[in-house]
Amino acid sequence: MQPEKEVTIYDIAKALNISPATVSRGLKDHSAISKNTRKRIFEAAQAMGYRFNSFASNLRRQKTNTIGVIVPRLNSAFMSDAIAxxxxxxxxxxxxxxxxxxxxxxxxxxxxAVTMFNSRVDGLIVSLSYNTRAIPHFEQFIRRGIPLIFFDRIYEDSECPSIVINNYEAAYGITTHLIGEGCKRIVHITGNESGNVYRQRFEGYRDALKDGGIEWDKQCLIVNTLTSGDGEHAAEAILKMKRRPDGIFVANDNCAVSCMLSLKRQGIKVPDDIAIAGFNNDPISRVAEPNLTTIDYKGYEMGEVAAKTLIDRLNGTSGVPITNSLILKHEIIVRDSSLKNSRTKHR
Amino acid sequence: MQPEKEVTIYDIAKALNISPATVSRGLKDHSAISKNTRKRIFEAAQAMGYRFNSFASNLRRQKTNTIGVIVPRLNSAFMSDAIAxxxxxxxxxxxxxxxxxxxxxxxxxxxxAVTMFNSRVDGLIVSLSYNTRAIPHFEQFIRRGIPLIFFDRIYEDSECPSIVINNYEAAYGITTHLIGEGCKRIVHITGNESGNVYRQRFEGYRDALKDGGIEWDKQCLIVNTLTSGDGEHAAEAILKMKRRPDGIFVANDNCAVSCMLSLKRQGIKVPDDIAIAGFNNDPISRVAEPNLTTIDYKGYEMGEVAAKTLIDRLNGTSGVPITNSLILKHEIIVRDSSLKNSRTKHR
Structure with missing residues (x-):
């Protein structure tokens, strides 16, 4: 089958026996054209498969009505929620x-970034990759006045708006909870510390130990890429430690759950021997036994807020100063994996 | 700060003290321009922040280099894998x-679909919504010769290429496995049967029962929307059944796991009292205790194949007939949740 030719306003004009100028103005909903004629033009356009030429009109207006999004990975529970x-x-x-x-x-x-720039996106929403140390590749957006918003993994020295949670406070809170449950030696498993996310979680953990009267021991820090395989390796390393910890705080749920299940297979009782806490409140945290204590941190909401902030910037209606960061709420979800002391365990 | 003005070929020409025509041809990598000059032009273009005008040149070529994707939800483990x-x-x-x-x-x-059409996507990849019964909204793509590929939730009467797994065979196989483990009364929990996916899973289940000498009882079919809440309600309904089943096959893992955990909380032993199997091999299936027997079904690979099929169509290099469906492999993953009889349980 031969594909149909593009339908033009001339075709519509011919079909309705009116002038192309009338069709053109009718399609723009111009008030000079009677309501009835506009209706006929729209119906004919739809029936004939006319494509509204937003593409060409966008070119004239220098606007594409597209927003670019660059994230580390599309397939994580957090990121797919944020994009949704x-x-x-x-x-x-x-x-x-x-x-x-x-x-x-x-x-x-x-x-x-180059592809997004040449695609002439009207704005850009970015969560940085693990290894990004500087952002010259985003400078051209800033110079051209194309709004750029960072979320979750942000560039702290930038003047662009950022949407984050308070990673420091969340980590401080959950570590303090572990201390409150009687943990005296707490291992922290985390990712690369050069980005804001993992560095702040580490700092929150370290300061909570200090304020809880526990001296931090360098041996208690395990840095990996937080995959479930890394969780299994971390469990092995922990079982070999001379002074075995009685608590573990892991910077994501995925790694926390696999570490916990590995320890259980080796006969460790959770939380009695070792209490465990994660981060993210991913679905697996509610399914693992015991259920995992974690930080709830709404990806969907973060995505909505990033998009709304961008639209406000595009419309010039932003209520907040341009350099402001938006800090979203987090919540500590206490479940059985960390309840060493408390008599009545949560469900 | 005032945003910078768009950099034009005239600006580059002025900066290099050459003619705009030379710049224009240089940017197109025209052989009439010396290699050295082309290099100088490219370097100046980059340094000055020139945007290659793929937008305008695409308009001339009637090609946008964009592919549209429409899916039911972006935030499921399967779908985010497919999109990745x-x-x-x-x-x-x-x-x-x-x-x-x-x-x-x-x-x-x-x-x-209208937005994608007016955005002039070069091709479209679609997985249909739960309630879609007909596809007139995709007719304009077909008429215009814009390649349209369905995946997972497809429209069976369409001549467009479809990427699926054999849902019938997968369901038949996993039900036969439950029968082999000694199940004599198997409940099936599934979604809306009007789409290909859930109808074929139901048919596979029903035919496996028949071939296994088990008469199918209408009471054994529970239709819901397969959320984790639905899994809890299904567990309640099952516990109230006059003839309690000894096996359950659920059409996704999310609902299967929540149903299993609800039954366990009510004192039911899995798999001894009731064996359970799911579908998808989501991360939670490996974390739930007992680990869930399920169907592995590679979302990432399905996304890759859908994209490759589309590119082949766009390049006119498709080796397969246009109306062909591609059926990807699935695999039954047997875990502890279904092993009623087998002595040595899997890990």
């Missing part, structure tokens, strides 16, 4: 969402 | 990915 939240807000506001993933590689992130 | 797979393939081939979600609503799916 963005899509909902942006779609309702008439924007398309172009997505790409850096796969935790700064080089790919740079290429993604 | 598509992004990888399309990004490497120089395409942008525009995504939208129907939120299981045919009306929103229709609006998404």
């Amino acid at each position: 939240g963005m899509e909902k807000v942006l779609n309702e506001a008439g924007y398309n969402l172009i997505i790409s993933q850096s796969l935790e590689d700064t080089g790919k992130e740079e290429k993604n | 797979g598509m992004e990888k393939v399309l990004n490497e081939a120089g395409y942008n990915l525009i995504i939208s979600q129907s939120l299981e609503d045919t009306g929103k799916e229709e609006k998404n």
Whole structure:
């Protein structure tokens, strides 16, 4: 089958026996054209498969109605929630969402940025890759006045708006909870500390120990990439430690759960021998036995807020100063994996 | 700060003291311009922040290098894997990915289709919403020769390529496994049967019972929306059944795990009293205790294949007939939740 030719306003004009100028103005909903004629024009356009030429008109207006999103990975529970939240807000506001993933590689992130720039996105929402140390690849957006919003993994020295949670406070709170349950030696398993997220979680953990009268021991820090395989390796390392810990705080649930299940297979009782806490409140935290104590941290909401902040900037209606960071709420969810002391355990 | 003005070929020409025509041809890598000059032009273009005008040149070529994707929800483990797979393939081939979600609503799916059409996507990849019964909203793509690929939740009467697994065979196989483990009364919990996915899983289950010499009882079918809340309600309903089942096959892992945990809380032993199997091999299936028997079904690979099929169509290099369906492999993953009889249980 031969694909149909593009339908033009001339075709519609011919079909309705009116002038192309009338069709053109009718399609723009111009008040000079009678309501009835406008209706006929719209119906004919739809029936004939006319494509509204937003593409060409966007070119004239220098606006594409597309927003670019660059994230480390699309397939994590947190990130797919965040993107679902963005899509909902942006779609309702008439924007398309172009997505790409850096796969935790700064080089790919740079290429993604070039593609987004040449695609003339109206704005950009970014969560940085693991290894990104500087952001010259985003300078051209800033220079050109194209709004750029960071979320979750942000660039702290930038003047762009950032949407985050208070990672320091969350980590401080959950470590203090472990101390309150009687833990005296707490291991922290975390990711690369150069980014804001893991560094702040580490600092919160370290300061909570200090304020709880526990001296921090360098042996108690395990840095890896927080995969479930890393959780198993961490469990092995912990079982070999000369002074075995009685608490573990892991910077994500995925790694926390696999570490916990590995320890259980080796006969360790959780939480009695070792209490465990994670971060993210992923679905697996509610399924693992014992259920995992963790930090709830709403990806969907973060995506919505990032999108709304961007739209406000595009509309010039932003109520907050340009350099402001938005800090969203987090919540400590206490479950059985950390309840060493408390008599009545939570469900 | 005033945003910078758009950099033009005239600016580059002025900076290098050469003619705009030379710059224009240099940027197109024209052989009439010396290699050295081309290099100088490219370097100046980059340093000055020139945006390659793919937008305008795409308009001339009637090609946008964007692919639209419409899915029911972005935030499920399966779907985010599928989209990650598509992004990888399309990004490497120089395409942008525009995504939208129907939120299981045919009306929103229709609006998404209009947006994609007016955005002039070069091709479209779709997984249908729960309630979509017909696809007139995709007719304009077909008429215009814009490749349309369905995956997972497909439209069976369409001539468009479809990427699926054999849902019938997978369900038949896992039900036969439950029968082999000694189950004599097997409940099936599933979603809306009007789409291909859940109808075929039901048919596979029903035929496996028949071939296993078990008469199917209408009481054994529970239809809901397969959320974790639905799993809890299903567990209540099962506990109230006059003839209690000794096996349950659920059409996704999310609902299977919550049903299993609810039954366990009511004192039911899994698999001894009731064996349970799910579908999808989501992360929670490996974390729940006992680990859940399920069907492995690679979302990432399905996304890659859908994207490759689309690119082949766009390049006119498709080796397969246009109407062909691609059926990807699935695998039954046997874990402890279904091993009623087998002495040595799997890990």
